[in-house]
Amino acid sequence: MTLSWMAWTWPTAIFFITIFGLLIGMGVWEYAVPGGSPRVGILRFETTRGDRLFVSLLGSAFICLFWLGLVGPSLWWALALCLGYALCVFRWV
Amino acid sequence: MEKTWNNKAWFMVLPVLLLVAFSAVIPLMTVVNYSVQDTFGNNEFFWAGTEWFEEVLASERFHDALFRNLAFSLIILAIEVPLGIAIALAMPRSGFWVPVCLVLMALPLLIPWNVVGTIWQVFGRADIGLLGHTLAYLGIPYNYTQDPVAAWITVIVMDVWHWTSLVVLLCYAGLVSIPEAYYQAAKIDGASRWSVFRYIQLPKMHRVLLIAVLLRFMDSFMIYTEPFVVTGGGPGNSTTFLSIDLVKMAIGQFDLGPAAAMSIVYFLIVLALSWVFYTVMTNYGQDER
Numbered sequence: 001m002t003l004s005w006m007a008w009t010w011p012t013a014i015f016f017i018t019i020f021g022l023l024i025g026m027g028v029w030e031y032a033v034p035g036g037s038p039r040v041g042i043l044r045f046e047t048t049r050g051d052r053l054f055v056s057l058l059g060s061a062f063i064c065l066f067w068l069g070l071v072g073p074s075l076w077w078a079l080a081l082c083l084g085y086a087l088c089v090f091r092w093v
Numbered sequence: 094m095e096k097t098w099n100n101k102a103w104f105m106v107l108p109v110l111l112l113v114a115f116s117a118v119i120p121l122m123t124v125v126n127y128s129v130q131d132t133f134g135n136n137e138f139f140w141a142g143t144e145w146f147e148e149v150l151a152s153e154r155f156h157d158a159l160f161r162n163l164a165f166s167l168i169i170l171a172i173e174v175p176l177g178i179a180i181a182l183a184m185p186r187s188g189f190w191v192p193v194c195l196v197l198m199a200l201p202l203l204i205p206w207n208v209v210g211t212i213w214q215v216f217g218r219a220d221i222g223l224l225g226h227t228l229a230y231l232g233i234p235y236n237y238t239q240d241p242v243a244a245w246i247t248v249i250v251m252d253v254w255h256w257t258s259l260v261v262l263l264c265y266a267g268l269v270s271i272p273e274a275y276y277q278a279a280k281i282d283g284a285s286r287w288s289v290f291r292y293i294q295l296p297k298m299h300r301v302l303l304i305a306v307l308l309r310f311m312d313s314f315m316i317y318t319e320p321f322v323v324t325g326g327g328p329g330n331s332t333t334f335l336s337i338d339l340v341k342m343a344i345g346q347f348d349l350g351p352a353a354a355m356s357i358v359y360f361l362i363v364l365a366l367s368w369v370f371y372t373v374m375t376n377y378g379q380d381e382r
Contacts, residue, residue: 005136006119007132007138008126009126012122012126016125045375058365061361065146065150065361068143068147073147075143
Protein backbone atom coordinates (compact mmCIF):
# COMPACT_ATOMS: atom_id res chain seq x y z
CA MET A 1 0.00 0.00 0.00
CA THR A 2 1.46 3.32 -1.01
CA LEU A 3 0.76 6.43 1.04
CA SER A 4 1.53 8.88 -1.78
CA TRP A 5 -2.11 10.01 -1.84
CA MET A 6 -1.57 11.43 1.65
CA ALA A 7 1.05 13.79 0.17
CA TRP A 8 3.48 13.51 3.10
CA THR A 9 6.17 16.11 3.63
CA TRP A 10 8.92 16.15 6.26
CA PRO A 11 7.60 19.23 8.12
CA THR A 12 4.09 17.76 8.45
CA ALA A 13 5.54 14.34 9.39
CA ILE A 14 7.61 15.99 12.15
CA PHE A 15 4.50 17.87 13.30
CA PHE A 16 2.46 14.67 13.65
CA ILE A 17 5.33 12.72 15.22
CA THR A 18 5.52 15.49 17.84
CA ILE A 19 1.77 15.30 18.50
CA PHE A 20 1.80 11.50 18.79
CA GLY A 21 4.93 11.71 20.94
CA LEU A 22 3.11 14.12 23.27
CA LEU A 23 0.12 11.75 23.49
CA ILE A 24 2.37 8.78 24.26
CA GLY A 25 4.20 10.89 26.82
CA MET A 26 0.89 11.81 28.46
CA GLY A 27 -0.03 8.10 28.51
CA VAL A 28 3.24 7.23 30.24
CA TRP A 29 2.77 10.12 32.70
CA GLU A 30 -0.73 8.88 33.46
CA TYR A 31 0.59 5.34 34.00
CA ALA A 32 3.24 6.65 36.39
CA VAL A 33 0.96 9.11 38.22
CA PRO A 34 -2.67 7.99 37.69
CA GLY A 35 -5.64 10.28 38.21
CA GLY A 36 -4.76 13.18 35.85
CA SER A 37 -3.59 15.54 38.66
CA PRO A 38 -6.82 17.58 38.78
CA ARG A 39 -6.54 21.10 40.22
CA VAL A 40 -8.26 24.49 40.10
CA GLY A 41 -6.05 27.10 38.44
CA ILE A 42 -6.45 30.70 37.28
CA LEU A 43 -9.45 29.82 35.11
CA ARG A 44 -11.21 28.89 38.39
CA PHE A 45 -12.43 25.50 37.25
CA GLU A 46 -10.94 22.06 37.60
CA THR A 47 -8.55 20.88 34.89
CA THR A 48 -6.60 17.64 34.50
CA ARG A 49 -3.24 17.46 32.74
CA GLY A 50 -5.09 16.18 29.63
CA ASP A 51 -7.21 19.36 29.68
CA ARG A 52 -4.07 21.44 30.03
CA LEU A 53 -2.47 19.73 27.02
CA PHE A 54 -5.63 20.31 24.98
CA VAL A 55 -5.73 24.01 25.94
CA SER A 56 -2.02 24.30 25.14
CA LEU A 57 -2.34 22.73 21.69
CA LEU A 58 -5.51 24.59 20.75
CA GLY A 59 -4.14 27.90 22.02
CA SER A 60 -0.87 27.28 20.16
CA ALA A 61 -2.76 26.71 16.91
CA PHE A 62 -4.50 30.07 17.33
CA ILE A 63 -1.23 31.80 18.26
CA CYS A 64 0.24 30.54 14.97
CA LEU A 65 -2.85 31.63 13.02
CA PHE A 66 -2.78 35.13 14.57
CA TRP A 67 0.95 35.34 13.88
CA LEU A 68 0.39 34.41 10.22
CA GLY A 69 -2.47 36.87 9.90
CA LEU A 70 -0.89 39.82 11.74
CA VAL A 71 2.90 39.45 11.66
CA GLY A 72 4.23 37.32 8.80
CA PRO A 73 5.04 33.90 7.40
CA SER A 74 8.04 33.06 9.59
CA LEU A 75 6.70 31.04 12.52
CA TRP A 76 9.85 30.54 14.63
CA TRP A 77 9.00 33.31 17.10
CA ALA A 78 5.40 32.09 17.13
CA LEU A 79 6.70 28.62 18.04
CA ALA A 80 8.70 30.10 20.91
CA LEU A 81 5.58 31.97 22.03
CA CYS A 82 3.59 28.71 21.87
CA LEU A 83 6.14 26.91 24.06
CA GLY A 84 6.02 29.76 26.59
CA TYR A 85 2.22 29.70 26.49
CA ALA A 86 2.16 25.90 27.04
CA LEU A 87 4.50 26.22 30.01
CA CYS A 88 2.25 28.91 31.51
CA VAL A 89 -0.83 26.71 30.97
CA PHE A 90 0.80 23.72 32.67
CA ARG A 91 2.01 25.92 35.52
CA TRP A 92 -1.04 28.09 36.23
CA VAL A 93 -4.20 26.75 34.57
CA MET B 94 -11.07 1.63 49.92
CA GLU B 95 -8.54 2.25 47.15
CA LYS B 96 -9.88 2.48 43.62
CA THR B 97 -8.90 -0.41 41.34
CA TRP B 98 -7.16 0.50 38.09
CA ASN B 99 -7.36 -2.05 35.31
CA ASN B 100 -5.44 -0.86 32.28
CA LYS B 101 -6.41 -3.98 30.31
CA ALA B 102 -9.74 -2.22 29.74
CA TRP B 103 -7.93 -0.01 27.22
CA PHE B 104 -7.87 -2.98 24.81
CA MET B 105 -11.67 -2.85 24.75
CA VAL B 106 -11.59 0.59 23.13
CA LEU B 107 -9.07 -0.42 20.46
CA PRO B 108 -11.73 -1.17 17.81
CA VAL B 109 -13.19 2.33 18.26
CA LEU B 110 -9.72 3.86 18.07
CA LEU B 111 -9.08 2.03 14.80
CA LEU B 112 -12.42 3.16 13.40
CA VAL B 113 -11.79 6.79 14.40
CA ALA B 114 -8.27 6.56 12.96
CA PHE B 115 -9.55 5.52 9.55
CA SER B 116 -12.62 7.76 9.47
CA ALA B 117 -11.23 10.92 11.07
CA VAL B 118 -7.54 11.00 11.99
CA ILE B 119 -6.04 9.83 8.67
CA PRO B 120 -8.28 12.15 6.57
CA LEU B 121 -7.43 15.04 8.93
CA MET B 122 -3.71 14.31 8.59
CA THR B 123 -4.12 14.27 4.81
CA VAL B 124 -5.85 17.65 4.92
CA VAL B 125 -2.95 19.05 6.98
CA ASN B 126 -0.52 17.70 4.35
CA TYR B 127 -2.55 19.25 1.53
CA SER B 128 -2.74 22.61 3.33
CA VAL B 129 0.98 23.29 2.92
CA GLN B 130 1.21 22.19 -0.72
CA ASP B 131 -0.18 22.96 -4.15
CA THR B 132 -1.36 20.43 -6.69
CA PHE B 133 -2.54 20.41 -10.28
CA GLY B 134 -3.76 16.81 -10.07
CA ASN B 135 -2.02 13.58 -11.09
CA ASN B 136 -0.91 13.12 -7.46
CA GLU B 137 1.89 15.69 -7.85
CA PHE B 138 2.41 18.17 -5.02
CA PHE B 139 4.56 21.31 -4.65
CA TRP B 140 5.58 22.83 -1.34
CA ALA B 141 3.73 26.08 -0.57
CA GLY B 142 4.49 26.51 3.14
CA THR B 143 2.08 28.77 4.99
CA GLU B 144 0.96 30.63 1.86
CA TRP B 145 -2.57 29.19 1.80
CA PHE B 146 -3.13 30.00 5.46
CA GLU B 147 -2.07 33.61 4.89
CA GLU B 148 -4.38 33.78 1.87
CA VAL B 149 -7.35 32.38 3.79
CA LEU B 150 -6.81 34.59 6.84
CA ALA B 151 -6.67 37.72 4.66
CA SER B 152 -9.58 36.65 2.47
CA GLU B 153 -12.73 38.77 2.60
CA ARG B 154 -14.67 35.82 1.17
CA PHE B 155 -13.68 33.71 4.20
CA HIS B 156 -14.50 36.50 6.68
CA ASP B 157 -17.94 36.99 5.11
CA ALA B 158 -18.76 33.27 5.13
CA LEU B 159 -17.58 33.00 8.74
CA PHE B 160 -19.72 35.97 9.79
CA ARG B 161 -22.77 34.52 7.99
CA ASN B 162 -22.22 31.15 9.65
CA LEU B 163 -21.86 32.62 13.13
CA ALA B 164 -24.96 34.77 12.60
CA PHE B 165 -26.91 31.74 11.37
CA SER B 166 -25.85 29.58 14.34
CA LEU B 167 -26.69 32.29 16.89
CA ILE B 168 -30.09 32.98 15.31
CA ILE B 169 -31.14 29.33 15.20
CA LEU B 170 -29.90 28.74 18.77
CA ALA B 171 -31.85 31.80 19.95
CA ILE B 172 -35.00 30.38 18.36
CA GLU B 173 -34.66 26.61 18.77
CA VAL B 174 -33.59 26.45 22.43
CA PRO B 175 -36.43 28.56 23.96
CA LEU B 176 -38.95 27.08 21.52
CA GLY B 177 -37.79 23.55 22.30
CA ILE B 178 -38.07 24.18 26.06
CA ALA B 179 -41.55 25.71 25.64
CA ILE B 180 -42.83 22.77 23.56
CA ALA B 181 -41.30 20.23 25.98
CA LEU B 182 -43.01 22.00 28.90
CA ALA B 183 -46.34 21.93 27.06
CA MET B 184 -46.14 18.22 26.23
CA PRO B 185 -48.16 15.77 28.37
CA ARG B 186 -46.24 13.65 30.90
CA SER B 187 -48.58 10.64 30.86
CA GLY B 188 -51.48 9.14 28.94
CA PHE B 189 -52.42 8.42 25.35
CA TRP B 190 -50.97 11.63 23.89
CA VAL B 191 -47.40 11.00 25.04
CA PRO B 192 -46.44 8.50 22.30
CA VAL B 193 -48.40 10.54 19.73
CA CYS B 194 -46.45 13.71 20.60
CA LEU B 195 -43.13 11.84 20.70
CA VAL B 196 -43.67 10.30 17.25
CA LEU B 197 -44.76 13.65 15.81
CA MET B 198 -41.68 15.30 17.29
CA ALA B 199 -39.36 12.60 15.97
CA LEU B 200 -40.71 12.75 12.39
CA PRO B 201 -38.66 15.76 11.12
CA LEU B 202 -35.51 14.18 12.55
CA LEU B 203 -36.02 11.06 10.44
CA ILE B 204 -36.06 12.94 7.14
CA PRO B 205 -32.72 13.05 5.29
CA TRP B 206 -31.17 16.51 4.93
CA ASN B 207 -31.35 16.67 1.15
CA VAL B 208 -35.05 15.68 1.28
CA VAL B 209 -35.69 18.48 3.81
CA GLY B 210 -34.01 20.91 1.40
CA THR B 211 -36.12 19.66 -1.50
CA ILE B 212 -39.33 19.88 0.56
CA TRP B 213 -38.64 23.53 1.43
CA GLN B 214 -37.45 24.38 -2.05
CA VAL B 215 -40.78 23.23 -3.46
CA PHE B 216 -42.79 24.57 -0.49
CA GLY B 217 -41.45 28.09 -1.04
CA ARG B 218 -42.01 28.29 -4.80
CA ALA B 219 -44.71 30.76 -5.85
CA ASP B 220 -45.91 28.61 -8.78
CA ILE B 221 -46.31 25.18 -7.15
CA GLY B 222 -45.41 25.55 -3.45
CA LEU B 223 -48.03 26.01 -0.75
CA LEU B 224 -46.07 28.64 1.19
CA GLY B 225 -44.88 30.61 -1.84
CA HIS B 226 -48.27 30.49 -3.52
CA THR B 227 -50.12 31.56 -0.34
CA LEU B 228 -47.75 34.47 0.29
CA ALA B 229 -48.07 35.59 -3.35
CA TYR B 230 -51.86 35.35 -3.06
CA LEU B 231 -51.74 37.55 0.07
CA GLY B 232 -49.57 40.07 -1.77
CA ILE B 233 -46.51 39.51 0.43
CA PRO B 234 -43.30 39.74 -1.64
CA TYR B 235 -41.37 36.50 -1.19
CA ASN B 236 -38.82 35.01 -3.55
CA TYR B 237 -35.95 33.11 -1.98
CA THR B 238 -34.08 32.87 -5.30
CA GLN B 239 -33.82 36.66 -5.71
CA ASP B 240 -34.23 38.26 -2.30
CA PRO B 241 -31.45 37.62 0.28
CA VAL B 242 -33.81 38.34 3.22
CA ALA B 243 -36.34 35.80 1.93
CA ALA B 244 -33.52 33.29 1.39
CA TRP B 245 -32.29 33.76 4.98
CA ILE B 246 -35.80 33.47 6.41
CA THR B 247 -36.37 30.26 4.43
CA VAL B 248 -33.10 28.69 5.55
CA ILE B 249 -33.71 29.64 9.21
CA VAL B 250 -37.34 28.48 9.26
CA MET B 251 -36.30 25.25 7.56
CA ASP B 252 -33.63 24.59 10.19
CA VAL B 253 -36.05 25.43 13.01
CA TRP B 254 -38.61 23.04 11.48
CA HIS B 255 -36.02 20.30 11.10
CA TRP B 256 -34.12 20.49 14.39
CA THR B 257 -36.30 22.02 17.14
CA SER B 258 -37.61 18.50 17.73
CA LEU B 259 -34.16 17.42 18.88
CA VAL B 260 -34.15 20.13 21.57
CA VAL B 261 -37.74 19.19 22.50
CA LEU B 262 -36.95 15.49 22.91
CA LEU B 263 -33.83 16.15 24.96
CA CYS B 264 -35.63 18.65 27.21
CA TYR B 265 -38.58 16.29 27.57
CA ALA B 266 -36.21 13.51 28.67
CA GLY B 267 -34.85 15.90 31.31
CA LEU B 268 -38.33 16.93 32.45
CA VAL B 269 -39.75 13.42 32.88
CA SER B 270 -36.79 12.44 35.03
CA ILE B 271 -37.79 15.00 37.72
CA PRO B 272 -39.35 13.16 40.69
CA GLU B 273 -42.91 14.17 41.56
CA ALA B 274 -41.79 14.99 45.12
CA TYR B 275 -40.06 18.15 43.84
CA TYR B 276 -43.34 19.49 42.46
CA GLN B 277 -45.21 18.55 45.63
CA ALA B 278 -42.63 20.39 47.75
CA ALA B 279 -42.93 23.44 45.47
CA LYS B 280 -46.72 23.33 45.77
CA ILE B 281 -46.55 23.19 49.58
CA ASP B 282 -44.21 26.21 49.52
CA GLY B 283 -46.65 28.05 47.24
CA ALA B 284 -44.09 28.43 44.44
CA SER B 285 -45.21 30.25 41.30
CA ARG B 286 -45.10 28.63 37.84
CA TRP B 287 -42.01 30.70 37.03
CA SER B 288 -40.27 29.64 40.28
CA VAL B 289 -40.96 25.96 39.53
CA PHE B 290 -39.42 26.45 36.09
CA ARG B 291 -36.44 28.50 37.31
CA TYR B 292 -35.51 26.49 40.40
CA ILE B 293 -36.67 22.94 39.59
CA GLN B 294 -37.14 22.31 35.88
CA LEU B 295 -34.33 24.42 34.40
CA PRO B 296 -31.59 23.08 36.73
CA LYS B 297 -32.79 19.52 36.07
CA MET B 298 -32.72 20.14 32.31
CA HIS B 299 -29.26 21.67 32.49
CA ARG B 300 -27.34 18.57 31.36
CA VAL B 301 -29.59 17.81 28.42
CA LEU B 302 -29.65 21.49 27.44
CA LEU B 303 -25.86 21.44 27.37
CA ILE B 304 -25.98 18.53 24.94
CA ALA B 305 -28.72 20.22 22.89
CA VAL B 306 -26.84 23.54 22.58
CA LEU B 307 -23.59 21.79 21.72
CA LEU B 308 -25.17 19.53 19.12
CA ARG B 309 -27.18 22.32 17.53
CA PHE B 310 -24.27 24.73 17.52
CA MET B 311 -21.83 22.30 15.93
CA ASP B 312 -24.40 21.01 13.48
CA SER B 313 -25.55 24.49 12.42
CA PHE B 314 -21.99 25.73 12.17
CA MET B 315 -21.25 22.89 9.75
CA ILE B 316 -24.55 23.14 7.84
CA TYR B 317 -24.28 22.30 4.16
CA THR B 318 -26.95 20.17 2.53
CA GLU B 319 -30.19 22.02 3.30
CA PRO B 320 -29.13 25.54 2.23
CA PHE B 321 -27.22 24.10 -0.71
CA VAL B 322 -30.36 22.34 -1.98
CA VAL B 323 -32.67 25.33 -1.36
CA THR B 324 -30.57 28.32 -2.37
CA GLY B 325 -27.25 26.90 -3.64
CA GLY B 326 -25.59 29.59 -1.50
CA GLY B 327 -27.42 32.45 -3.22
CA PRO B 328 -28.81 34.83 -4.20
CA GLY B 329 -25.27 36.08 -4.83
CA ASN B 330 -23.35 34.77 -1.83
CA SER B 331 -25.98 35.70 0.75
CA THR B 332 -26.44 32.14 2.10
CA THR B 333 -22.96 30.85 1.30
CA PHE B 334 -21.90 29.39 4.62
CA LEU B 335 -18.39 28.12 5.35
CA SER B 336 -19.02 24.55 4.26
CA ILE B 337 -20.64 25.63 0.98
CA ASP B 338 -17.73 27.96 0.30
CA LEU B 339 -15.30 25.17 1.16
CA VAL B 340 -16.89 22.74 -1.29
CA LYS B 341 -16.96 25.43 -4.01
CA MET B 342 -13.25 26.00 -3.47
CA ALA B 343 -12.19 22.34 -3.19
CA ILE B 344 -14.39 20.70 -5.82
CA GLY B 345 -15.64 23.58 -7.98
CA GLN B 346 -12.30 25.34 -8.36
CA PHE B 347 -10.04 22.33 -7.52
CA ASP B 348 -8.02 24.60 -5.18
CA LEU B 349 -7.13 21.78 -2.80
CA GLY B 350 -4.38 23.67 -0.95
CA PRO B 351 -6.40 26.79 0.00
CA ALA B 352 -9.46 24.59 0.69
CA ALA B 353 -7.40 22.40 3.04
CA ALA B 354 -6.05 25.50 4.84
CA MET B 355 -9.57 26.90 5.13
CA SER B 356 -10.92 23.61 6.49
CA ILE B 357 -8.22 23.53 9.18
CA VAL B 358 -9.05 27.09 10.28
CA TYR B 359 -12.75 26.13 10.21
CA PHE B 360 -12.05 22.98 12.27
CA LEU B 361 -10.07 24.96 14.86
CA ILE B 362 -12.89 27.51 15.22
CA VAL B 363 -15.48 24.72 15.72
CA LEU B 364 -13.20 23.00 18.24
CA ALA B 365 -12.50 26.20 20.21
CA LEU B 366 -16.14 27.35 20.31
CA SER B 367 -17.35 23.88 21.31
CA TRP B 368 -14.76 23.74 24.08
CA VAL B 369 -15.81 27.19 25.35
CA PHE B 370 -19.51 26.21 25.27
CA TYR B 371 -18.84 22.92 27.02
CA THR B 372 -16.57 24.39 29.69
CA VAL B 373 -18.81 27.37 30.48
CA MET B 374 -21.97 25.28 30.68
CA THR B 375 -20.39 22.43 32.66
CA ASN B 376 -18.96 24.80 35.23
CA TYR B 377 -22.16 26.82 35.38
CA GLY B 378 -23.83 23.55 36.44
CA GLN B 379 -21.29 22.95 39.18
CA ASP B 380 -21.89 26.43 40.57
CA GLU B 381 -25.62 25.71 40.62
CA ARG B 382 -25.09 22.54 42.66
